[in-house]
Amino acid sequence: MVVTPDHHHTVTPMLCVPDAAAAIAFYCEVFxxxxxxxxxxxxxxxxGHAEVLIGDSxxxxxxxxxxxxxxxxxxPAPVQMIVYVPDVDSVFDRAIAAGATVYHPPTDMxxxxxxxxxxxxxxYRWSIRMRH
Incomplete structure:
Protein backbone atom coordinates (compact mmCIF):
# COMPACT_ATOMS: atom_id res chain seq x y z
CA MET A 1 0.00 0.00 0.00
CA VAL A 2 1.32 3.42 -0.98
CA VAL A 3 0.86 6.10 1.62
CA THR A 4 1.16 9.68 0.43
CA PRO A 5 0.83 12.94 2.37
CA ASP A 6 -2.67 14.45 2.34
CA HIS A 7 -2.05 17.04 -0.37
CA HIS A 8 0.04 14.85 -2.68
CA HIS A 9 -0.70 12.39 -5.45
CA THR A 10 1.15 9.20 -6.30
CA VAL A 11 3.37 11.11 -8.74
CA THR A 12 4.59 14.58 -7.77
CA PRO A 13 7.06 16.42 -10.01
CA MET A 14 10.14 18.10 -8.59
CA LEU A 15 11.47 20.83 -10.86
CA CYS A 16 15.08 21.84 -10.44
CA VAL A 17 15.57 25.37 -11.71
CA PRO A 18 18.45 27.86 -11.87
CA ASP A 19 16.53 30.39 -9.71
CA ALA A 20 13.89 28.81 -7.48
CA ALA A 21 12.62 32.08 -6.01
CA ALA A 22 11.97 33.46 -9.51
CA ALA A 23 10.38 30.18 -10.62
CA ILE A 24 8.04 30.15 -7.63
CA ALA A 25 6.95 33.70 -8.42
CA PHE A 26 6.42 32.74 -12.09
CA TYR A 27 4.34 29.62 -11.36
CA CYS A 28 2.28 31.41 -8.70
CA GLU A 29 1.50 34.24 -11.14
CA VAL A 30 0.85 32.15 -14.25
CA PHE A 31 -1.20 29.39 -12.65
CA GLY A 48 16.20 23.28 -0.95
CA HIS A 49 12.47 22.64 -1.03
CA ALA A 50 9.33 24.60 -1.88
CA GLU A 51 5.90 23.58 -3.10
CA VAL A 52 3.24 25.31 -5.16
CA LEU A 53 -0.21 23.93 -5.85
CA ILE A 54 -1.15 24.01 -9.52
CA GLY A 55 -4.80 23.05 -9.70
CA ASP A 56 -4.99 20.10 -7.32
CA SER A 57 -1.38 19.01 -7.89
CA PRO A 76 14.90 21.48 -23.57
CA ALA A 77 13.69 19.38 -20.64
CA PRO A 78 13.03 15.75 -21.56
CA VAL A 79 9.59 15.94 -19.96
CA GLN A 80 6.57 18.12 -20.69
CA MET A 81 4.17 19.27 -17.99
CA ILE A 82 0.51 18.88 -19.00
CA VAL A 83 -1.93 21.05 -17.06
CA TYR A 84 -5.70 21.18 -17.48
CA VAL A 85 -7.05 24.67 -16.79
CA PRO A 86 -10.45 26.39 -17.06
CA ASP A 87 -9.19 28.97 -19.59
CA VAL A 88 -6.21 28.14 -21.81
CA ASP A 89 -5.94 31.60 -23.32
CA SER A 90 -5.73 33.52 -20.04
CA VAL A 91 -3.11 31.17 -18.56
CA PHE A 92 -1.14 31.25 -21.80
CA ASP A 93 -1.26 35.06 -21.95
CA ARG A 94 -0.08 35.35 -18.33
CA ALA A 95 2.80 32.97 -19.07
CA ILE A 96 3.98 34.95 -22.08
CA ALA A 97 3.64 38.24 -20.17
CA ALA A 98 5.72 36.73 -17.33
CA GLY A 99 8.60 35.75 -19.65
CA ALA A 100 7.68 32.40 -21.21
CA THR A 101 8.22 31.84 -24.93
CA VAL A 102 5.58 30.54 -27.31
CA TYR A 103 6.13 26.99 -28.51
CA HIS A 104 2.63 26.51 -29.94
CA PRO A 105 -0.15 29.12 -29.60
CA PRO A 106 -3.54 28.09 -28.20
CA THR A 107 -5.39 26.08 -30.83
CA ASP A 108 -8.62 24.08 -30.97
CA MET A 109 -7.66 20.47 -31.60
CA TYR A 124 10.46 23.41 -18.84
CA ARG A 125 7.77 23.07 -21.49
CA TRP A 126 4.15 23.35 -20.40
CA SER A 127 1.13 22.11 -22.35
CA ILE A 128 -1.93 24.03 -21.19
CA ARG A 129 -5.21 22.28 -22.03
CA MET A 130 -8.94 22.40 -21.59
CA ARG A 131 -11.77 20.18 -22.81
CA HIS A 132 -14.41 21.72 -25.11
Missing amino acids: DAPEIFDRHVDEAGKV PVWIVDEYPEYDIHPPRG PYGERNGRFDDPFG
Missing part, protein backbone atom coordinates in the same frame (compact mmCIF):
# COMPACT_ATOMS: atom_id res chain seq x y z
CA ASP A 32 -2.69 31.43 -9.78
CA ALA A 33 -0.95 28.84 -7.62
CA PRO A 34 -0.50 29.26 -3.89
CA GLU A 35 2.77 28.33 -2.24
CA ILE A 36 1.71 25.51 0.10
CA PHE A 37 4.89 24.65 1.98
CA ASP A 38 7.22 26.79 4.05
CA ARG A 39 10.28 27.25 1.88
CA HIS A 40 13.44 25.57 3.09
CA VAL A 41 16.29 27.96 2.34
CA ASP A 42 19.85 26.94 3.14
CA GLU A 43 22.61 29.13 4.58
CA ALA A 44 23.73 30.07 1.06
CA GLY A 45 20.22 31.32 0.24
CA LYS A 46 19.34 28.43 -2.07
CA VAL A 47 15.87 26.91 -1.98
CA PRO A 58 1.63 19.97 -5.81
CA VAL A 59 4.82 20.77 -7.69
CA TRP A 60 8.11 20.80 -5.81
CA ILE A 61 10.66 23.43 -6.78
CA VAL A 62 14.34 23.42 -5.84
CA ASP A 63 17.49 25.25 -6.75
CA GLU A 64 20.41 23.46 -8.34
CA TYR A 65 22.50 21.29 -6.01
CA PRO A 66 25.39 19.83 -8.01
CA GLU A 67 26.76 18.12 -4.90
CA TYR A 68 23.59 15.97 -4.88
CA ASP A 69 23.47 15.64 -8.69
CA ILE A 70 20.36 17.85 -8.85
CA HIS A 71 20.54 20.03 -11.97
CA PRO A 72 18.14 22.14 -14.02
CA PRO A 73 17.57 21.17 -17.66
CA ARG A 74 20.44 21.90 -20.02
CA GLY A 75 18.50 22.64 -23.18
CA PRO A 110 -9.72 17.84 -33.47
CA TYR A 111 -9.87 15.59 -30.40
CA GLY A 112 -12.01 18.03 -28.40
CA GLU A 113 -9.38 20.03 -26.55
CA ARG A 114 -7.92 23.49 -26.81
CA ASN A 115 -4.24 23.59 -26.01
CA GLY A 116 -1.20 25.78 -26.19
CA ARG A 117 2.40 25.12 -25.26
CA PHE A 118 5.05 27.43 -23.89
CA ASP A 119 8.60 27.15 -22.60
CA ASP A 120 9.06 28.74 -19.21
CA PRO A 121 12.18 30.80 -18.40
CA PHE A 122 13.57 27.88 -16.35
CA GLY A 123 13.82 25.18 -19.02
